[in-house]
Amino acid sequence: MATILDNPILEIKNLDKNYGSLKILKDVNVAIEDGDFLVLVGPSGCGKSTLLNCIAGLEPITSGSIAIGGRDMTDISPKDRDIAMVFQSYALYPTMSVAKNITFGMKVRGVEKAKRDEKLAYVAKQLQIEPLLARRPGQLSGGQRQRVAMGRALVRDPKLFLFDEPLSNLDAKLRVEMRTEIKKLHRELNASMVYVTHDQIEAMTLATKIVVMKGGVVQQIGTPAEIYTHPANLFVADFMGSPAMNLVPSKAKKNGKGYSLTIERDDAAPLILKDDKAQNLPEDVIVGIRPEDIGDAQLRKGKGLQVSDCLVNVVEPAGADTYVLMGLGGKEVVARVQGETHASAGEMMPFTFNMAKVSYFDPKTGLRLN
Amino acid sequence: MxxxxxxxxxxxxxxxxxxxxxxxxxxxxxxxxxxxxxxxxxxxxxxxxxxxxxxxxxxxxxxxxFEAWRVAWSGACTGIKCEGLSPYFWNSVQLAVPAVVISTMIGALNGYVIAQWRFKGANIIFSLMLFGCFIPFQVVLLPMAKMLGLLNIAGTIPGLIFVHVIYGIGFTTLFFRNYYVSISQELVKAAKIDGAGFFRIFWSIFLPLSLPIIVVTVIWQFTQIWNDFLFGVSFSQAGTQPVTVALNNIVNSTTGVKAYNVDMAAAIIAGLPTLLVYIFAGKYFIRGLTAGSVKG
Structure with a gap:
């Protein structure tokens, strides 16, 4: 599954992690290059935080190996792995000032005072926390604590940064701001980062590479675009993207060069879509189509677009876009149309289906077919 | 209404x-x-x-x-000797101070290990220690006497310190464990990545956080040990008795007229240290009992 890289900064091979008889991680293989921003994403309990803890050396692994910067780190203690970590709760030392929080690691390692002060000043300037240095963590706001936690990581200048859901304790507005800031920081430092989140939008915006996990098993590894346009299975298709990809059961039948797909409808005759490029489809197939690939018929015309009339059930305006819900194949299907649409509930309306961007999945295995 | x-x-x-x-x-x-x-x-x-x-x-x-106070401090008779409470008062000080310090330190370390360095069987060990809090004093008297004899510290002040430390560990561990368990485990993880070891994390991060619970533990332990009578009377001999035992002897060994004023003065002297500890550290006591968590 893992791509083979020439010079990986992080390379995880055949990693297993068990708690007694409970298998938390199963055969994880991931590698990233220097400067990559790897995001581990998945629902809670999927093992993403455990995997991060294994990379940090805070959890022993059952089998497999972890290498950082080309060195095998499987049995090396966290302090010698050349990593820095930002935690969900920030984990700032409550009785120490901000300055002492940031320099504690250097002090433990016996870095001399002049050097410590120099690095502290540099990091404080970079993160604009100079006025806060004398304060205690308890006197800081959530966003400020977040910055201090980042400062503590930055000052180590490590090979690999690890982030464990660092934004989940912030309010929505601050989260978006800090997200941008982390992205900027990544670009400025050209650092390698591993980032855990359950928020798929965070994953899409930050990552250069995403690992989607479920139940301790890696579902897909790829760039945000690959994951979004070519989800490897039904789980990834459903998990990534908001609103989620429409997954509609249908019957496929060979028709000339390609296939014709029959989708049952409660309120009208079956909807028949034609895909000339589709190949080797079984009779039962799940059609996956993103909301933005179903649109207003008047506005979009072109190759691969098919127009069909559908009954509108619900109209949900969301400002820039309007989401239109209709019943197809026993599912609620969402279409994303222009903000100023004429759609109204209970009426038939023509929609375009962009068949060039459709994904097909096997309903039995859940795996992608095209 | x-x-x-x-x-x-x-x-x-x-x-x-x-x-x-x-x-x-x-x-x-x-x-x-x-x-x-x-x-x-x-x-x-x-x-x-x-x-x-x-x-x-x-x-x-x-x-x-103040004649009764003078007599109680330096003249009252405990059995055959008539030197008042003062030598026994110092016995109690020599006994209570090290016993409180040692049991508090051990409790802090135990609590830190059990709450933050979860190891296999930590919960069982903690339950067993908790069980130790509820064993009545009388039950341990005979085995403890045997033990002190074997260690060759029977009838000495170090022997009494030993008894009180052992008996106190259950409580002190409970206090510190419950205090530390509310602190996020990520603190230890962060410190580990920063390169700090077991004792460094305890000393630099957890101990500075612990003032309220240290005060609670010290008050609790000091009150227990200073006021203890049973261990004092069982495991001491002439010359090493704590103040509580001496008080009992003063009150019970007078012949003829009962000197109520001396008894009262002696009782106040014997109770004064715990009273003072509570007056000076009482506000921390309340704070420590109610506040457990540290917002991080």
Whole structure:
């Protein structure tokens, strides 16, 4: 599954992690290059935080190996792995000032005072926390604590940064701001980062590479675009993207060069879509189509677009876009149309289906077919 | 209490005042009730024996005299010796201070390990230690006597320190464990990545956080150890007895006329240190019992 890289900064091979008889991680293989921003994403309990803890050396692994910067780190203690970590709760030392929080690691390692002060000043300037240095963590706001936690990581200048859901304790507005800031920081430092989140939008915006996990098993590894346009299975298709990809059961039948797909409808005759490029489809197939690939018929015309009339059930305006819900194949299907649409509930309306961007999945295995 | 339909702001105000008044009256009554014995002890200790015999129990002393206090401190007879409480008071100090310090330190370390360095069987070990808190003193007397004999510290102050440390660990561990368990485990993880080891994390991060719980533990342990009578009377010998045992001997070994004023003075002297500890550290005690978590 893992791509083979020439010079990986992080390379995880055949990693297993068990708690007694409970298998938390199963055969994880991931590698990233220097400067990559790897995001581990998945629902809670999927093992993403455990995997991060294994990379940090805070959890022993059952089998497999972890290498950082080309060195095998499987049995090396966290302090010698050349990593820095930002935690969900920030984990700032409550009785120490901000300055002492940031320099504690250097002090433990016996870095001399002049050097410590120099690095502290540099990091404080970079993160604009100079006025806060004398304060205690308890006197800081959530966003400020977040910055201090980042400062503590930055000052180590490590090979690999690890982030464990660092934004989940912030309010929505601050989260978006800090997200941008982390992205900027990544670009400025050209650092390698591993980032855990359950928020798929965070994953899409930050990552250069995403690992989607479920139940301790890696579902897909790829760039945000690959994951979004070519989800490897039904789980990834459903998990990534908001609103989620429409997954509609249908019957496929060979028709000339390609296939014709029959989708049952409660309120009208079956909807028949034609895909000339589709190949080797079984009779039962799940059609996956993103909301933005179903649109207003008047506005979009072109190759691969098919127009069909559908009954509108619900109209949900969301400002820039309007989401239109209709019943197809026993599912609620969402279409994303222009903000100023004429759609109204209970009426038939023509929609375009962009068949060039459709994904097909096997309903039995859940795996992608095209 | 009142009819709500005829509700008016002034009647409501009046009601509040009445409630307050009632509350303070009841509190005052309780306070008086609790302070009565102390009042009787102090006044009696300041009276001469003649006055005690002729006067009323709750009357204030006519002629204030500190003679009874002098006798209690340095002249009263405990059995055959007549040197007052002072040598035994120092025995108690020599016994209580190290026992409190050692048991608090061990409790802090135990609590830190059990709460933050979860190892296999940590919960079982903690339950067993908790069980130790509820073993009645009498049950351990004989095995402990045997143990002290084997260690060759029977009848000595170090022997008593040993007993109190062992018996105190259950409680001190419980206090510290419950305090540390509310602290996020990510703190230890962050410190590990920063390169700190087991003791460094304890010393630099957890101990500075622990002032409230240290105060609670010290007050608890000091009160327990200073006031202990059973271990003191069982495991000491002439010369190493703690103040509680000496107090008992003064009160019970007088012949002829009972010197109530001396008994009262002696009892106050014996109880004074715990009282002082509570007065000076009491506000931390309340704070430590109520506040557990540290917002991170």
């Amino acid at each position: 009142t009819d709500n339909s005829t509700y008016a702001p002034s009647s409501r105000q009046w009601q509040t005042i009445a409630l307050r008044f009632g509350l303070y009256a009841i509190l005052l009554l309780f306070a008086l009730y609790y302070l009565m014995p102390l009042f009787v002890m102090i006044t009696t200790s300041l009276k001469s024996l003649d006055e005690i015999r002729t006067g009323s129990l709750i009357a204030l002393p006519r002629d204030v005299t």
